[in-house]
Amino acid sequence: MLVILLRGLRKTAAHFKRRSIMDEIRKGQIALLYLKNKSREEGVRLTPNMKRQIGNTAKAIGISVEEATEFAEIMVRELVEEAFGPKRG
Secondary structure (H helix, E strand, O other): OHHHHHHHHHHHHHHHHHHOOOOHHHHHHHHHHHHHHHHHHHOOOOOOOHHHHHHHHHHHHOOOHHHHHHHHHHHHHHHHHHHHOOOOO
């Protein structure tokens, strides 16, 4: 799921690049919020070949495997914390 969303964001980013005056920081913030929301709604599948999928996606979108792995780990940990962490208010 996370891998599919990362690929989708790559295509979406190319679309915005052509017609937007939005700065890169804001686009990144929106992409992160979008990805988190989709992950909450659809869930994250932790499969035995997840590292391979992350590596393949990293190569496809032109980032390092280490960076992609770190990002995926942060995302999953944040989602788990939201789901199982202390209740707020």
